[in-house]
Amino acid sequence: MNLLSLNDVTMQFGGVVAVNNLSLTVKKGEIVSLIGPNGAGKSTVFNVITGVYAPTNGVVSFDGEKMIENYPKGKMKRLYAGENREKYTKIMLKRPDEITKLGIARTFQNIRLFRSMTVFENVLTAMHVRRTSNVFSAVFRINHKEEAGMREKSAALLKSIGLEQLQNMPASSLSYGKQRQLEIVRALATGPKLLLLDEPAAGMNPQESEELAEFILKIRSRYELTILLIEHHMDMVMGISDKIYVVDFGKLLASGTPEEIQQNQAVIDAYLGGAEDG
Amino acid sequence: SAEKTEKTVKIGVFEPASGDNGAGGKQETLGILYANSQTKTVEIDGEPYRVELETVDNESATDKAPTAAQNLLSRGVSVVLGSYGSGVSIAAADIFARGGVPAIGISCTNPQVTAGNETYFRICFLDPFQGTVLANFARDYLKAEKAYCLSKLGDDYSGGLVNYFVDAFQKAGGEVVSEAFQEGNSDFTSYITKAKNEGADIFYAPVSTEAAALLVDQASSQGLTVPILAGDTWDSNVILNASKGKNVQIYVTTFYQEGANPEFDAGVKAWMQSDPRHIKNNGGDVGLAAMTAMGYDAYYVALEAMKKADSVNPGDILIALGTVEYEGVSGSIAFDENGDAIRDRAYVKTADTESGSWKFVAEQTVR
Amino acid sequence: MSKKNNFILSGLLIAALLIGIYVLEQILPPTEMVFVVLQKGAIYALVAVSMNLLNGFTGLFSLGQAGFMLIGAYTYAIFTIPEVLKPSVYLYFGGGAIHFTLPVLAAIVLAGLAAAFFAYLIGLPVLRLKSDYLAIATLGFAEIIRAVFQWDALGPVTNGSNLLRKFQTYDSTLFPFVVSGACIAVIVLFIRSTYGRALCAIRDDETAAEAMGIHLARHKRLAFCISSFFAGISGALLAMFQMTVQASAFKAAMTYEILLIVVIGGIGSVTGSCLSAFLFVAANEWWLRFLDTEQYIGSFQIPLLRPGFRRVVFSVLVMLVVLFFQKGIMGRKEFSISRFAGRLKHISYKNKEVKP
Amino acid sequence: MKGVTQNLPYLFAGISVGGQYALIAIGYTMVYGILRLINFAHGDVFMASGLMMVYAASVLPVWIAMPLVAAATVVLGFLIEKAAYRPLRSAPRMSVMISAIGVSYLLQNVALYATGGLNQTYPAIPWVSDTISVFGVVTKRVTVITPVLTALLTAGLMLLIHRTKNGIAMRAVSKDFETAQLMGIKINSVISAAFVIGSFLAAVGSMLYFSNYNGIVPTSGAMPGLKAFVAAVFGGIGSIPGAVIGGFVIGICENIMKGLGWTVFSDAFTFALLIAVLTIKPTGLFGEKLAEKV
């Protein structure tokens, strides 16, 4: 069953068409990778899925429901004059926080931790979205059971990636690689069904990215996650992906299993280059 | 060592030394200081008490006044003098009342200073009186038909004066336009333009001297030809300096007419000359402001009350104060049941812009 | 377990403080400056903490605090002036338009609610703005509110630009202490709750906070309203303290003063704000007053001392504190008894255990 | 015709005071553009410049006093930056702002102490403060000079910033001190330059302003400072043309409000206008867009 599907998504910034009529689907439980040259529009796809940008056109559905839907507005609207006009100008957009609540969590390509908080608090804060208590009960500690549960879970999550030693350090004092790991844990803490990872292995050496790959596999099975991954480390992508989409200039260039992609000449020319890394 | 055993009584001086009314507050304080330099002791119950002045700066602000007042109380003053500017007096009135310390207002003319307050007295006339005097003067003497009135927003002094002026002026058959400017405003050209456009015959602006200096300058450069009228605050050398050599006509009401008591005039001038700081506080010269004379009188009224009470206890002084009668340099002083001075006379002066001095115009009472 | 101890310890400390004040009131004459400092300090502590909630914890740079205090102060004053005294207060407005009074506590709560209500209205357009733009917009709103309250047309309610007075006040220093203490306690509980953490997240990174499922607009508005609610209450207390209120006093300068307290105490530190509120008031109103009077040793006049010197010295002190305690007195830390005790223990046992 | 001459003074006053706001606003905008600091002390530098003129002109001829005062104001601005802001380069942004508020207090209080809180009369600058008649409206010559001078100074400044690498350097510094240093930019000099230019314009503004409104008290800088700051925000903080346009718009609007008799709301209207503009354009008229991609 498709957990996530993008239909004809276009994202335009002024003259730049970052994503061009892209469609893709992610099945429940899969690890799907999105690869492509720099500036191909991968991160933009994430931003559209998570509601940071409203797409210029297209539909995003999650878990069988339309989550984001947009059709051309303004000048473009005239093209659709006629009986269907109403239909085509309909906008249905969810805010990023609503989308997170629905069960999509992400990491950022440029690390965005809560820098003044400790590692532990970073994770704890991400659990806020699953709270059941209102302000009143939170202020007057009527919800102390829930709070204790949140703390326990956070500690467990940190332990699972091996950050428990650092949990009382300010997040900003971690080295680059550790910060990336923390971002993943924080995303997990929102209790997602779908996890979007934007270059999680950037800044890690091959050994470390292998460990990260194992970690990703581990959390997938433990939390029954579906994962959409952007990554330039081909070892990792080829090693753990069930399916790969390749985009170039915002358009879909190819899709398929790792093996198929590795053999695809167009992909090799545009992205992978000579044999060495493939 | 004889000095050490000497008993003292403290008089609080509650005056602004900064802010909008700093200049006036300083002139009033000068009068008190001069009186203190003349009479340093007071005999109470057969014993001489040295009078100590405790000063505090109320910063011309109604939000700073309560703590300043509280500060005076904490220093154990027996009676308080001040303040220049009605707003701060009103704001501090309840603090003094709660402390049970009597206060003698010197030039705070707004009725609310003493209304409903058992411990506040004052030796000056009130706004209803002053406003009416000016209205009558404008109608009778200047034959004005239409008056433009300007007050400062949130300022009890100018607001009150305009209010009573408007009442009296309208009652006397005149027409009024009134506006208020905001704190911190230095651009009066638009108000002057408005007065001109409305065809007013007089420009009534009983505002603080700070604003007045700007107003006078701009009135002259905008070519405002009608007379400018104001209350007791304008009886100050700030106005004289601002108007000197300018093309403006200024009329003010005042409590004291220089020359009414030549001995006092000469004494205070000599005293000021003895210390450059006094001259600076007086605005750079020895021109005598009514406030100074009033401050002088207030000090003696306080001493009278102490003598009469034969005590330095604030409560006793309070009881005695109501019955004090005193012949001061600014006239005879006695209090009515409200604690207000019984006065029925004001002087109107005009600024001589050539020589930079005041010229007596008329003595005015209420019809 | 240690948390519980901490709780009990704090409780004891507060109780001791209140008893201390009570004893002080019994033995000292009520005109002592120490009471002024305690009262005004408590009131400023509350408004400083409420501002810290916005600026320090939520990262919303708001300069509207004086405006909300004004609303609180006026609301309280208007509804507690005894009926018989209204004619003398509303002298130019025929005794005013409101002809009933509320009990003191109800009026205080109403003061908070009124401020919060205005905050809600203002929040809708303004909270979308970022950093300094938000600051200037909130400052602007405070100025607009001040102008509205001075408007003659509202005179029957607000007494125009004239003073409001004769309303009910308190007579014990304990009153502002207890009220503002209780309010600060609620703010602290709020900050330490999961909502408080969400606000900190917004401060650190809005985009990331939103991606973690935090509804930005709602949380910001929540912080804004709560902060204003308590600013309103502190406004009511300030009115009681001053015994008069006038809109013209609630200027931007007042907001700056509060901001100064917040930053000197440490942005993001509640105890820092409280501490610096008392220090600020004490230095400004009490300790430095002597600098304003010319003083003599024998016949020698101590140089420099004359009116205005206090404020020069005070501003120099402020500058020194800012320059030498760049992160404020407390930084982002809180004073806590357990840590204090822990530090003592640390010295004796040298144990180095880190607890989550 | 009568209606025109009657209402022209409002417009004149607006344009003139608007120009003066503009000159002060540039100082705010330049400092903000680099340090992201609302330099609350700027209005007080403007006031201090006025006071220095009062004292200088009491011993020197005005024509000699003017350049001296301008130089002294520049030095003051430079020293303030060095003493109060430079030590806080790595401190939280809020601390720097408090330092600015502290400097503002200090300047006001020193002025209060020096003058004893008494109103000081600004010296008349010959020719500039003469009364003239334009279109039948009597006013001071400074009213006419201000907009012209403002336009000239702004044009010069724009050339300076856009024709040299310094303009880019300033914007780079504003984004990231560390990386700017890595480019070889001496951030201290760039920042000092902003303060020097800002203070110079404040000095010019103060000469024009106080020629028009010739009384100075310690708080004289507060209101023009706040208005100029609003002007800077209105135009989009960081943008020089924005600050200038903002200055004129606010000067004219407040005088129109006064002309309409809404004096109670003349300041409030300024703020209301500002908020209205900000709700439509959250970074002011010409403010730079936030270029942050996630």
Next chain:
Amino acid sequence: MGDLLTIENLTVSYGGIEAVKNVSLSVPEGEIVTLVGANGAGKSTVLKSAAGLVKPKSGCIFFKGQNIAAKPPHEIVKQGIALVPEGRRVFANLTVKENLKIGAYLRKDDLKESMQHIYSLFPRLKERRWQLSGTLSGGEQQMLALGRALMSRPELIMMDEPSLGLAPLIVKDIFDIIKEIRNEGITVLLIEQNANLALSCADTAYVLETGRLVKKGTGKALLRDESVKEAYLGKARQQKRSNKNGT
């Protein structure tokens, strides 16, 4: 040729934590020197102290024989050092072109030629030269950061993970560029997580472990070192590499 940069007994601490402990290394003129180490080993810290961004607790840093340890960054840059900082740090509010211009802030000569050179290295940047660099994609920003450093025509260029976030094809280009730079006579100090590539092009390599220098050797030698392989190269790679080397 002599050493262009020499670091002697460098110790750096953040607050109480020592991130770099007593590290000594030298960068000979005209060579590529690389630092390898795990996350948090202190590699970036070494570069930052050489660039003057953090002040060492103790130790000396000599550049062309001068101790630059106490100098502010802008003076160090003037001496001829450029740093490609970790995390790109492009000026988001400047356009691509302005970023490149500001990279050449200290140069007085004509920039056209250098600009063309950068544009030819990264055509993508030319395409986007009017775009605000804050809106570039991660990889595009990385190219810009590299281009910006090259614009200053340094004698020593220090790169902190230049290939971070770049597509495999570009990564190869980057290493070609690095070699090309070296051939132009510019010395390179390189941090790279892609240890295989880094070591294979480096003349000298150092290994850092939790702030300490544990190994030094030629790039080729370390590539064959068992402990290095185990810690940094990853299993899959090792196998592949050994296969390749075998043939």
